[in-house]
Amino acid sequence: MSLDLNGAWTKSTRSAGNGNCVEVAADGVSVAVRDSKNLDVTPLVFSRDSWVTFISAINAGEFDLR
DSSP: OOOOOTTOOEEOTTOOTTSOOEEEEEOSSEEEEEETTOTTSOOEEEEHHHHHHHHHHHHTTTTOOO
């Protein structure tokens, strides 16, 4: 997958103020995720459909620790 980032990175609203942030960029087809502390590391890239499925599972509590 190829992703045109064009400076479109946004930080999670739940990121801490200490720089431990998750950033996401999307182009409508793909979604990239990176760690703001490690900008030299290649971001993880997912299809939009996979990302939507993942976020839906999070919102449904499928990954909650019991």
